[in-house]
Amino acid sequence: MSFTNLKMKSIHTHNPVILKVEGLKKYFPLRRxxxxxxxxxxRAVDGVSFEIEQGKTLGLVGESGCGKSTVARLILKLLESDEGKIFYQGQDIxxxxxxxxxxxxxxxxxIFQDPFGSLNPRMTIGQTIEEGLRILGIQNRQQRKARLQKLLEMVGMSAHSADRYPHEFSGGQRQRIGIARALSVEPDLIICDEPISALDVSIQAQIINLLNDLQDKLGLSYxxxxxxxxxxxxxxxxxxVMYQGQIMEYAPADRIFENPQHPYTLALLAAIPNIRINQKKDKENKLKVLGGEPPDPLNPSPGCKFQTRCPFAESHCRKNEICLKEISKEHFIRCSRAL
Amino acid sequence: MANKTDLISVNKLKVNFRNNTEIARAVDGVSYTVRREETVCLVGESGCGKTVSALSILGLIDSPPGEIVSGEILFAGKNLLKLGEQELQRIRGNHISMVFQEPLTSLNPVFTIGDQITEAIRIHKVIAPDELYERCIQLLKDVGITAPQERFNDYPHQLSGGQRQRVMIAMALACDPELMIADEPTTALDVTVQAQILQLLKSLQRSRSMSVLYITHDLGVVANIADRVYVMYAGIIVEQAYTYQLFHHPRHPYTQGLLASLPNLSKRGQRLYSIPGTVPNPAHKPPGCPFHPRCPFAIDNCRIQCPEMCNYGNEHLARCPVLYEKNPDI
Structure with missing residues (x-):
């Protein structure tokens, strides 16, 4: 009960901003x-801006190739961005x-998507997690062991799994190990890059609950x-909501789902197969299908990136670049209909 | 609905995979039927045997390591498991066709789209070249490919994932099969493209009056496409029902658990139900009901004996006597 209230309330309360991204751009040269x-x-990332508050979660959604993973890599400086600013707790990193x-x-x-590729197969789970502890500067072996036990317990793994190798674990367990490794250095912000999409349906809920619990306990931002x-x-x-390297709609979660404004968000929501079905099947349960496929990112046409698939596209959508506009408090969309 | 005749029925099929040390009972006595003009879903997690049971229909299990231990697959009065390779070849693609999950690896990269579709027709039919071309273009049109004349000479790498899957479907349709087996055809695709493909499959199923056996792990897709559903777990069928029944009155703890564990906005703030534990290794399945280590309702008997199906009427069966005793009504 208390958990429910906390979570629902926290949508609209504000915490200090931990990460702020402004006008982030990354163009990959293509040689042939x-x-x-x-x-x-x-244009993998084409002017992306957002904020993440302390202890909160920002969800970044989009189809494959829209640039969402590139954003993650740019924030961690695993890739150099071409333009834009990244502020971590106010400092421009x-x-x-x-x-x-x-x-x-x-x-x-x-935390990476593929729990099979992101753990070193030659290191035991203990070694993998302890590496982080060493970097943190815990030199004392006893202390490291104690901390390791605590981390494993925190992600719901038994203590004796420390001496085993990654191949001995299932996908869900490996993802838990990946989470323990991320937690070992006591981070404030964790970037979760599709952490559950490689997992079985019955395991996904376990990992989602774990991520939620850790956020409540440690005040993590995701x-x-x-x-x-x-x-x-x-x-x-x-x-x-990202499409072709740009954010199309940006708002508190409840408003995106209850009052979506951008045609792309509407299309995405309509395309999710719903499990709440009616007895009179066919009519009610018909998925609303968005025609076409994403355009070639090499030669984008001028104007709105969504114009080729948008049911509302007009002539000016094909000419002018469209900016993100605030249509109500904290609700931004990139659409000419917002004017 | 119930008066439609059976097209294919799989009876008590058992398939094992063995290596030097272990035997994995991948499919452990599975029975299901697909009727004419019906879409049936086999749903389950990875490793539950849903793909293996479908591959057995077409005789595509490599032996060794695979081995069909017992059971029968009846199609048009014939037991497919008893047929020779030549007879099977006449059925594959012609009467029963298959669409695979990964459209990039299941198309040949060195042949054009046109070559591959026409090959599917030429194998089974004697047909003049002009007519063959016409038919191929018509197929590409039917599956919603724009400018089919140009695409005819394209290679698979020139197409997007959604288009490749459409080509795969065109190949599967080439000889007007009675049954199309679709093995996770949309799993590798984006949601908006997935919606297109699902819509396409639905309309093709209706316009060509064929049956579809659809294999997936995604309950959302099941709700959208299926007439009837079989839920598989660790090599057995744990529940079967008409789609509406299954989603509104799930009778097996595994089905109930799966449905309860799906996240969405309305469950926000509540803790998600999660099925404890993990899927058993097919080589080391627990004795008795394979779900008992993860089941909240398990009693002593569940650990000893694998339960029989309990009948809830209207073809709704679930393999859980514990829940049946609590509430046997519909």
């Missing part, structure tokens, strides 16, 4: 042919050298990247 001539640039970045790397961690709107709606306080 024998001489590797520059064939064009893929964009200009930081690798040396200056190092202490911040403890504060920002990532950037939760997913293509699954149901999961994002359940977990996030705020949601950003």
């Amino acid at each position: 042919g024998f001489f590797q001539r520059l064939a064009g640039k893929v 964009q200009t930081f050298s690798e040396k200056k970045m190092k202490p911040l790397r403890k504060k920002m961690q990532i 950037l939760f990247i997913s293509h699954d709107l149901n999961v994002v709606g359940y977990l996030s306080h705020k949601v950003a």
